[in-house]
Amino acid sequence: MTTYIIQRLFIFFPMLLAISFLVYGGLELSPGDAVSHMISPELALSITAEQLEAMREAYGLNKSFLTRYWIWLTSMVQGDMGYSMAGGVAISEIMAKTVPATLELSLVALFFSTIIGCSLGVLSALKRGSATDNSLTVAGMAGVSIPEFFFGLVAILLFAIELQWLPVGGRLLPSYETVWDRIPNIVLPSLVLALMMTAGAMRYARSSMLDVLAREFITTARSKGMPEWRVNLLHGFRVALTPVVVLIGFRLPLLIGGSTIIEQVYQWPGIGNMFIRSVRGSDYPLVMTISLMYVFVVLTASLIIDVLTALIDPRVRLGKE
Amino acid sequence: MLASSVFYSIGGNMKKLYVVIVAVLAHLMFISSASAQPTNSNQLSDPRVRQALCMAIDMKTIGETLFEDQIIMADSLLPNGPYKSPNLPDYSYNPEKARQLLAEANWDSNRELDMVFYYGDQLTTDFMAAIQAYFADVGVKMTYRLLQGDVGAQLNSVPEDGVNGPAAVDYDLGYGARAAIAMQEYYNSFKTGLNPQTPGDPKMDALIEKINSSADPEVLKPYFFEIQEYQMEKANICPLYYQKLFIYESDKVSRNGEMYGNDQYNYDWKIENWKVDGGVLQTNTGPIEFFEQPWYNLGIWIHSKVVFDRLLVADGGLVPTGCSACESYDLAPDGMSLTFKLRDGLTWHDGDDFTVEDVAWSIRTAIKAPRIHSVVVNTVNSIKGAEAFKNGSTDDVAGIKYSIADRTITLEMATLDPNILTTFSQFAILPKHKLGDVDPNQLQQSDFWQMPVGSGPFKVTEVKMNDFAKLVPFDNYHGGKAGFDIIAYPSFDGDGNLIKNAAAGKMDYGFTKNVADVAALDAMANMSTKAVDIPYTRMMWIMQYPKP
Numbered sequence: 001m002t003t004y005i006i007q008r009l010f011i012f013f014p015m016l017l018a019i020s021f022l023v024y025g026g027l028e029l030s031p032g033d034a035v036s037h038m039i040s041p042e043l044a045l046s047i048t049a050e051q052l053e054a055m056r057e058a059y060g061l062n063k064s065f066l067t068r069y070w071i072w073l074t075s076m077v078q079g080d081m082g083y084s085m086a087g088g089v090a091i092s093e094i095m096a097k098t099v100p101a102t103l104e105l106s107l108v109a110l111f112f113s114t115i116i117g118c119s120l121g122v123l124s125a126l127k128r129g130s131a132t133d134n135s136l137t138v139a140g141m142a143g144v145s146i147p148e149f150f151f152g153l154v155a156i157l158l159f160a161i162e163l164q165w166l167p168v169g170g171r172l173l174p175s176y177e178t179v180w181d182r183i184p185n186i187v188l189p190s191l192v193l194a195l196m197m198t199a200g201a202m203r204y205a206r207s208s209m210l211d212v213l214a215r216e217f218i219t220t221a222r223s224k225g226m227p228e229w230r231v232n233l234l235h236g237f238r239v240a241l242t243p244v245v246v247l248i249g250f251r252l253p254l255l256i257g258g259s260t261i262i263e264q265v266y267q268w269p270g271i272g273n274m275f276i277r278s279v280r281g282s283d284y285p286l287v288m289t290i291s292l293m294y295v296f297v298v299l300t301a302s303l304i305i306d307v308l309t310a311l312i313d314p315r316v317r318l319g320k321e
Numbered sequence: 322m323l324a325s326s327v328f329y330s331i332g333g334n335m336k337k338l339y340v341v342i343v344a345v346l347a348h349l350m351f352i353s354s355a356s357a358q359p360t361n362s363n364q365l366s367d368p369r370v371r372q373a374l375c376m377a378i379d380m381k382t383i384g385e386t387l388f389e390d391q392i393i394m395a396d397s398l399l400p401n402g403p404y405k406s407p408n409l410p411d412y413s414y415n416p417e418k419a420r421q422l423l424a425e426a427n428w429d430s431n432r433e434l435d436m437v438f439y440y441g442d443q444l445t446t447d448f449m450a451a452i453q454a455y456f457a458d459v460g461v462k463m464t465y466r467l468l469q470g471d472v473g474a475q476l477n478s479v480p481e482d483g484v485n486g487p488a489a490v491d492y493d494l495g496y497g498a499r500a501a502i503a504m505q506e507y508y509n510s511f512k513t514g515l516n517p518q519t520p521g522d523p524k525m526d527a528l529i530e531k532i533n534s535s536a537d538p539e540v541l542k543p544y545f546f547e548i549q550e551y552q553m554e555k556a557n558i559c560p561l562y563y564q565k566l567f568i569y570e571s572d573k574v575s576r577n578g579e580m581y582g583n584d585q586y587n588y589d590w591k592i593e594n595w596k597v598d599g600g601v602l603q604t605n606t607g608p609i610e611f612f613e614q615p616w617y618n619l620g621i622w623i624h625s626k627v628v629f630d631r632l633l634v635a636d637g638g639l640v641p642t643g644c645s646a647c648e649s650y651d652l653a654p655d656g657m658s659l660t661f662k663l664r665d666g667l668t669w670h671d672g673d674d675f676t677v678e679d680v681a682w683s684i685r686t687a688i689k690a691p692r693i694h695s696v697v698v699n700t701v702n703s704i705k706g707a708e709a710f711k712n713g714s715t716d717d718v719a720g721i722k723y724s725i726a727d728r729t730i731t732l733e734m735a736t737l738d739p740n741i742l743t744t745f746s747q748f749a750i751l752p753k754h755k756l757g758d759v760d761p762n763q764l765q766q767s768d769f770w771q772m773p774v775g776s777g778p779f780k781v782t783e784v785k786m787n788d789f790a791k792l793v794p795f796d797n798y799h800g801g802k803a804g805f806d807i808i809a810y811p812s813f814d815g816d817g818n819l820i821k822n823a824a825a826g827k828m829d830y831g832f833t834k835n836v837a838d839v840a841a842l843d844a845m846a847n848m849s850t851k852a853v854d855i856p857y858t859r860m861m862w863i864m865q866y867p868k869p
Contacts, residue, residue, distance in 0.1 A: 030470065088611070094610060168821050
């Protein structure tokens with residue numbers, strides 16, 4: 001196991017480096033730069049070329065691509081994320097404000113989707129072929145197929161505008177003093193985000209459970225006279241959980257990136273919202289830091305999942321121990 | 322032959338009249354034939370083609386359908402009002418005339434015009450499709466594309482030779498807008514060497530000089546008539562429509578009799594006198610990462626309007642009307658010097674004194690800072706010694722003189738700026754004690770913009786970036802203390818959140834130019850909208866230079 005982890009770490013950092021270079025190159029190839037986004041076309045006519053050049057020089061944009069990349073990389077290695085070009089705010093400060101918001105949303109959504117998805121998936125498998133199974137299958141398909149922004153807007157229309165039970169969006173208000181004050185704001189975005197994942201988790205749990213229920217050790221357990229619930233939950237569900245855990249593990253990093261649309265619909269001040277703004281504004285340092293964070297999270301999650309898989313299922317052994 | 326026979330058959334006075342008529346007709350025919358020719362290899366340099374393109378578009382129908390009758394048809398660059406000439410040529414929809422002009426100009430029907438635009442909304446795309454269809458109807462092919470990236474450079478780069486070209490940008494037609502707070506802004510960019518589409522013209526240059534020659538609106542009025550008529554005769558651009566601004570308010574808000582106006586800028590709206598049920602005014606344009614400095618977008622952001630104060634105030638049409646932070650002001654009759662005397666006892670929100678030193682520092686910084694509104698740039702650059710200060714040859718601006726004890730500051734001008742009063746009704750004064758050490762090139766990068774300190778009617782007390790900013794009334798504001806707080810959310814016109822927030826009761830005040838949003842807001846029981854005419858002209862630029 002240790003050897004395996006070390007091997008993975010050897011690949012980990014070159015991959016980060018390569019991806020960062022690709023992202024930086026992609027930004028370089030995209031039209032315009034931060035200064036061209038700061039000056040609107042309607043007002044660009046009134047700004048001289050010298051003024052624009054002075055701005056580019058002030059932001060270091062007149063240096064070559066490789067020089068800029070090197071400056072960014074060396075700063076990053078030293079732990080200096082740099083400053084947002086749009087407003088000169090330290091990127092570490094921006095990350096410190098936006099990452100917790102996204103994590104909060106993602107973790108709550110992950111919690112809901114895991115509990116609901118696994119429960120319904122197991123139920124569906126146990127009631128295979130019944131009306132319950134068919135209904136849950138259809139609901140699952142619908143959940144996977146219908147885009148989340150649609151669910152988001154319908155939920156806003158229903159719960160925020162018509163019934164006025166929950167806020168339309170946002171995360172904080174000046175009157176909020178405790179965590180409890182904030183709960184109404186997270187309910188809608190997290191449930192909508194969870195809905196998408198619930199469908200996936202449910203389908204996974206169902207097929208995994210069906211697969212396990214057909215195995216010989218389940219028949220053996222039954223032949224021992226064990227109660228059905230014990231066979232299903234302790235023997236069946238425990239093994240069926242392995243692929244579901246892998247799925248959930250992969251979901252967390254995907255959620256951090258994938259909550260972007262929900263963040264936009266619900267005006268949630270998370271990293272996804274900030275990423276879109278920074279890409280639109282060609283704010284290179286911010287785009288690079290957020291991209292790198294996404295890559296780091298995905299690679300780390302994949303490493304952790306491999307390790308967890310081995311721990312949950314004794315048949316899986318990685319490395320040469 | 323016929324003319325001479327008629328000439329000899331009529332009497333003395335009639336002969337004179339006849340000679341005059343013939344001379345005038347001959348002159349007109351000469352002008353007409355001389356100007357109705359392409360001036361270079363680009364057929365769009367032929368005024369007949371440009372006139373035909375203007376006449377090919379049925380803006381009335383487009384306005385009634387696509388724009389839901391919420392626009393005003395444009396007949397020149399200038400908005401309707403006192404400066405509008407009564408003698409403008411008529412380019413309203415006339416496809417027969419358009420076809421005729423194109424035929425006279427031998428229009429190459431195989432040529433496909435390339436139209437560019439920079440608005441990413443669906444309405445603009447639909448508008449482009451409509452124009453494409455109208456052009457096809459008169460035999461002109463056109464394709465359209467959205468500019469991306471460095472739009473300013475792709476659209477506005479000017480040719481090295483400002484008379485003969487070739488063009489520095491690659492398109493035939495452009496759809497865009499000019500928003501102005503000073504009427505000169507509409508024409509100054511047509512000066513030789515400054516315009517990306519229109520070749521320099523000595524007569525136009527002379528007319529531009531004239532409209533910039535006085536600070537007296539009455540003196541300027543005939544010059545504006547003249548320049549409009551000249552430009553429209555040449556059809557350098559096709560004015561399409563005047564954009565309206567729509568102010569929306571919830572039923573919790575009452576302006577208490579105070580005026581409505583151009584909310585994209587600053588005017589005497591006396592927000593401190595408004596009544597807001599519940600004591601909290603919810604609005605958009607709150608900060609995301611930082612508060613934007615207020616010298617570029619002069620009044621777009623709520624903090625620009627209410628956290629900072631100006632020396633002067635303007636009416637709803639942005640005409641300067643009197644003092645705000647100043648107690649009095651005196652503009653010399655020749656417009657070459659302007660003196661302000663500040664009110665006594667002004668302070669910043671943090672309690673420090675607001676003095677003329679802050680005014681002087683703000684002006685000096687604006688001379689060097691790059692991202693400044695063009696009207697402000699023109700004013701500060703016109704101050705005596707501004708150029709030397711800007712290029713670093715002097716440490717101070719010779720034309721700025723002030724006395725802290727007397728609370729007076731005088732600006733001596735090197736060149737006349739007709740809009741100097743407009744500038745000081747929009748130019749926010751910033752605190753030197755907070756920003757004095759900032760490099761003007763990096764003004765926006767200062768920590769100050771995380772929690773700005775101003776001297777306006779509201780002060781910032783709590784900020785959760787990307788969530789909300791809370792502004793509370795400033796006790797020491799010279800106009801009086803407001804009776805409500807402001808919560809500004811980081812939402813913006815066109816980001817899709819306005820309707821949701823308004824429907825959920827989370828929006829009490831704002832403004833938009835989006836006609837679809839207006840229809841939705843009007844349908845809500847708790848919201849109302851008010852249309853305001855603003856100087857914002859949407860137009861079609863026509864490339865007259867030869868291709869690059």
